Amino acid sequence: MGASLPPKEANLFKLIVKSYETKQYKKGLKAADTILKKFSDHGETLAMKGLTLNCMDRKSEAYELVRLGLKNDLKSHVCWHVYGLLYRSDREYREAIKCYRNALRIDPDNIEILRDLSLLQAQMRDLEGFVETRQQLLTLKPNHRMNWIGFAVAHHLNSNGSKAVDILEAYEGTLDDDYPPENERCEHGEMLLYKISLLEEYGFPERALEELHKEESKMVDKLAYKEQEVSILLKLGRFEEGERLFRVLLTMNPDNYRYYEGLQRCLGLYSENGLYTADEIDRLETLYRALAQQYNRSSAVKGVPSLFSDLHPLYDHPGKADILGELVLKLEQSLKSTGGYPGSVEKEPPSTLMWTLFYLAQHYDRCGKYDIALTKIDEAIEHTPTVIDLYSVKSRILKHAGDLAAAAALADEARCMDLADRYVNSECVKRMLQADQVTLAEKTAVLFTKDGDQHNNLYDMQCMWYELASGESYFRQGELGRALKKFLAVEKHYADITEDQFDFHSYCLRKMTLRTYVEMLKFQDRLHSHAYFRKAACGAIRCYLKLYDSPLKSASEEDDEMSKLPPSQKKKLKQKLRKAEARAKKEADVKNEESNAANVTKSGKRHVKPVDPDPHGEKLIQIEDPLAEASKYLKLLLKHSSDCLETHLLSFEVNMRKQKILLALQAIKYLMRLDADDPKSHLCLIKFFHKIDSLTTPVTDTEKLIWGVLEAERPTFSQLHGKSLIDANNTFFEKHRESLMHRAAVAELLYVLEPNKKAEAVKLILDSANDLVSIDGAQGNVSSWKLNDCITVHKLLGTTLADRDAASRWKVRCAEYFSYSIYFGGIRSSAATSSANNQIQKSAANGAAGLNADGDALSSNGRLEKLNTLKDLRI
Numbered sequence: 001m002g003a004s005l006p007p008k009e010a011n012l013f014k015l016i017v018k019s020y021e022t023k024q025y026k027k028g029l030k031a032a033d034t035i036l037k038k039f040s041d042h043g044e045t046l047a048m049k050g051l052t053l054n055c056m057d058r059k060s061e062a063y064e065l066v067r068l069g070l071k072n073d074l075k076s077h078v079c080w081h082v083y084g085l086l087y088r089s090d091r092e093y094r095e096a097i098k099c100y101r102n103a104l105r106i107d108p109d110n111i112e113i114l115r116d117l118s119l120l121q122a123q124m125r126d127l128e129g130f131v132e133t134r135q136q137l138l139t140l141k142p143n144h145r146m147n148w149i150g151f152a153v154a155h156h157l158n159s160n161g162s163k164a165v166d167i168l169e170a171y172e173g174t175l176d177d178d179y180p181p182e183n184e185r186c187e188h189g190e191m192l193l194y195k196i197s198l199l200e201e202y203g204f205p206e207r208a209l210e211e212l213h214k215e216e217s218k219m220v221d222k223l224a225y226k227e228q229e230v231s232i233l234l235k236l237g238r239f240e241e242g243e244r245l246f247r248v249l250l251t252m253n254p255d256n257y258r259y260y261e262g263l264q265r266c267l268g269l270y271s272e273n274g275l276y277t278a279d280e281i282d283r284l285e286t287l288y289r290a291l292a293q294q295y296n297r298s299s300a301v302k303g304v305p306s307l308f309s310d311l312h313p314l315y316d317h318p319g320k321a322d323i324l325g326e327l328v329l330k331l332e333q334s335l336k337s338t339g340g341y342p343g344s345v346e347k348e349p350p351s352t353l354m355w356t357l358f359y360l361a362q363h364y365d366r367c368g369k370y371d372i373a374l375t376k377i378d379e380a381i382e383h384t385p386t387v388i389d390l391y392s393v394k395s396r397i398l399k400h401a402g403d404l405a406a407a408a409a410l411a412d413e414a415r416c417m418d419l420a421d422r423y424v425n426s427e428c429v430k431r432m433l434q435a436d437q438v439t440l441a442e443k444t445a446v447l448f449t450k451d452g453d454q455h456n457n458l459y460d461m462q463c464m465w466y467e468l469a470s471g472e473s474y475f476r477q478g479e480l481g482r483a484l485k486k487f488l489a490v491e492k493h494y495a496d497i498t499e500d501q502f503d504f505h506s507y508c509l510r511k512m513t514l515r516t517y518v519e520m521l522k523f524q525d526r527l528h529s530h531a532y533f534r535k536a537a538c539g540a541i542r543c544y545l546k547l548y549d550s551p552l553k554s555a556s557e558e559d560d561e562m563s564k565l566p567p568s569q570k571k572k573l574k575q576k577l578r579k580a581e582a583r584a585k586k587e588a589d590v591k592n593e594e595s596n597a598a599n600v601t602k603s604g605k606r607h608v609k610p611v612d613p614d615p616h617g618e619k620l621i622q623i624e625d626p627l628a629e630a631s632k633y634l635k636l637l638l639k640h641s642s643d644c645l646e647t648h649l650l651s652f653e654v655n656m657r658k659q660k661i662l663l664a665l666q667a668i669k670y671l672m673r674l675d676a677d678d679p680k681s682h683l684c685l686i687k688f689f690h691k692i693d694s695l696t697t698p699v700t701d702t703e704k705l706i707w708g709v710l711e712a713e714r715p716t717f718s719q720l721h722g723k724s725l726i727d728a729n730n731t732f733f734e735k736h737r738e739s740l741m742h743r744a745a746v747a748e749l750l751y752v753l754e755p756n757k758k759a760e761a762v763k764l765i766l767d768s769a770n771d772l773v774s775i776d777g778a779q780g781n782v783s784s785w786k787l788n789d790c791i792t793v794h795k796l797l798g799t800t801l802a803d804r805d806a807a808s809r810w811k812v813r814c815a816e817y818f819s820y821s822i823y824f825g826g827i828r829s830s831a832a833t834s835s836a837n838n839q840i841q842k843s844a845a846n847g848a849a850g851l852n853a854d855g856d857a858l859s860s861n862g863r864l865e866k867l868n869t870l871k872d873l874r875i
Contacts, residue, residue, distance in 0.1 A: 043073025161202035187512035254295035402821030404435035406830035481617030490536035544630035679745035
């Protein structure tokens with residue numbers, strides 16, 4: 001480096017490098033300028049100055065200088081290396097790898113460049129290249145432990161575990177007999193455990209156990225040693241030894257569920273599907289009674305789950321809900337009449353009745369009997385009004401019943417009972433977002449954030465559930481910019497998590513945390529299959545589809561439209577715009593004041609945070625090609641969530657709009673494979689081939705090729721074999737005529753296939769019967785319709801089928817079934833109650849504003865402030 005410079009300037013160049021490594025950037029910059037005064041075209045100095053500027057957030061200057069340096073000295077490995085570092089800092093890893101390879105052509109044995117290249121290869125999962133680079137490093141520097149370990153890990157990641165073991169054993173052969181010294185015992189023990197885990201993973205458990213026992217004295221982590229040993233014993237079928245070891249592990253940590261599971265496996269009392277014989281149940285009961293006496297402070301051994309959460313899966317099995325309901329009703333009756341359980345003379349504490357009512361409320365909620373559920377939970381609240389869980393469950397019941405505003409008010413009531421409970425606060429925020437009370441939800445959420453820029457704290461904390469819920473709320477309200485802002489924030493979190501693994505490639509090899517390192521890499525490989533990422537990506541794609549279907553109007557188009565309005569409407573519109581601007585300005589001022597106040601430390605110094613140039617996502621929706629943006633996230637979904645129906649539904653929607661016929665066909669094939677009976681899958685299938693049938697005769701060779709593929713694939717769909725699309729739709733209807741959503745899909749397709757039969761399609765929906773399902777445990781029959789399905793059908797009638805009268809009749813009909821639903825205007829909803837209370841207020845002689853019939857205050861956003869008002873919702 002700097003070899004072409006005179007001695008004085010060469011020393012200054014070394015100072016630049018040292019200053020960069022120690023982050024003394026101003027010092028390095030000064031040294032670079034000193035060199036460039038005499039040698040203005042020195043390529044390596046220009047490159048290093050650019051790299052230093054890059055660390056000072058002067059990226060455009062940095063790239064300009066590095067490229068100039070490279071131009072002046074194209075055969076300098078330093079310039080290519082620096083160019084790679086510049087790309088690496090911007091996460092342009094593929095470009096960085098190209099630069100490193102160019103540098104290695106000039107200096108093939110440069111240890112530093114090879115090390116940097118290996119890190120990028122691990123990051124990008126270029127496993128063959130990773131093996132090759134680590135082998136070269138080992139060849140160049142065989143006395144360095146990290147090179148041996150890196151070469152072994154590279155082979156392991158490249159699915160060559162036996163070779164990794166051979167490398168580790170070869171490394172051990174280079175060590176002295178008294179190795180390791182005291183200061184390296186921990187790292188060496190980790191390496192041995194890693195080797196033994198490799199032997200176990202690749203089918204050599206006996207050899208692994210032998211090695212484990214032989215190297216016991218060299219292992220510092222005794223807990224990991226025992227866990228590794230018991231894992232091997234299970235694979236070898238040596239259950240008696242495994243049982244003894246699991247009991248030892250339980251004495252060390254009696255709250256570890258994996259130890260209990262392992263103990264059950266050793267005793268032959270573990271079932272993957274959770275089904276046990278009567279004898280096995282008796283043996284399990286005996287086992288856990290003994291363990292509970294031994295570990296009387298362990299919550300794991302006693303098993304204290306939320307009872308309803310534990311039994312919730314049973315409600316999906318026919319008849320089991322009835323049995324549970326009958327059983328708990330008998331308990332309730334006995335507790336009320338005798339104060340004890342049936343057949344018992346012992347009196348139970350008063351709280352037993354309250355928790356029984358608590359369970360019954362959740363039981364009826366799960367069964368869809370919201371009126372009875374509310375009766376039971378109100379009875380429990382009256383019995384013990386200080387239990388927060390009761391209010392939270394009542395809030396959940398109201399949410400399921402469709403009264404989102406009342407659910408948010410109840411959740412807020414629960415929050416106020418314990419202001420230090422983060423979970424209850426979060427539950428309240430979630431209810432507020434479901435009720436589209438975004439501003440109020442944000443103010444509530446930041447109560448548990450750190451001091452500082454509170455709104456950004458939620459982003460800095462990667463609070464993804466909040467961002468997803470607020471994104472969905474903004475989407476429902478039609479604020480696509482804000483919705484995209486939230487969805488893309490979640491996507492950015494996952495990109496950051498992926499980026500965060502970079503530093504561990506060298507750290508874990510140095511610290512020998514090899515087992516954890518490999519687990520972390522495997523986790524990173526499936527990172528984008530996580531539910532939060534899937535929801536964010538789906539939300540972003542839906543926003544882009546909406547932007548494509550309804551493009552934003554330009555300023556000139558808006559001016560033209562306004563000029564066509566009559567003067568009265570123009571005046572109203574301008575007033576509305578002015579009010580919206582004033583409100584937005586006021587909100588921004590309040591946030592700035594809060595941020596400024598919070599950013600001042602005790603010493604009086606102010607923390608300056610970068611200002612978000614697009615806080616409302618307005619720039620995000622001003623894009624030329626929404627479908628191209630949607631395709632970016634669709635690719636990730638197709639790669640990591642291909643088993644999800646929504647992935648292929650969105651793939652169909654995107655590719656149909658892009659006129660990518662074969663990709664849309666591929667989405668159809670996936671949908672049919674995943675769930676051919678789903679109404680959305682059926683919609684896509686029929687719509688696709690209806691579109692194909694309307695296409696013109698192919699002319700070009702490409703069109704003829706696509707047409708040939710379609711002709712060959714069409715008979716492979718059993719739903720269409722030997723049938724017209726109308727017949728296929730009718731067959732689907734006959735198969736699923738009892739299902740509301742299936743009827744709606746058939747009706748929509750009937751209108752698409754035969755537009756003149758719109759009235760028949762509407763009638764098909766309106767003739768749907770809301771069959772009542774008998775659930776004895778729920779005290780009567782329950783509606784088979786679901787609230788969200790009925791809302792979807794109402795929107796279908798009002799938009800796609802464009803029949804306002806039918807939509808109105810449907811709304812009236814659903815209001816009877818869902819009397820708590822605000823959407824349908826149910827008579828028991830908080831909106832109806834508030835309206836009735838307002839009428840009482842107007843007619844009251846005292847004229848007291850803002851009070852309901854009971855004198856309880858109502859807030860400006862319609863939330864009920866006192867719980868007494870919410871109790872009236874079931875009357």
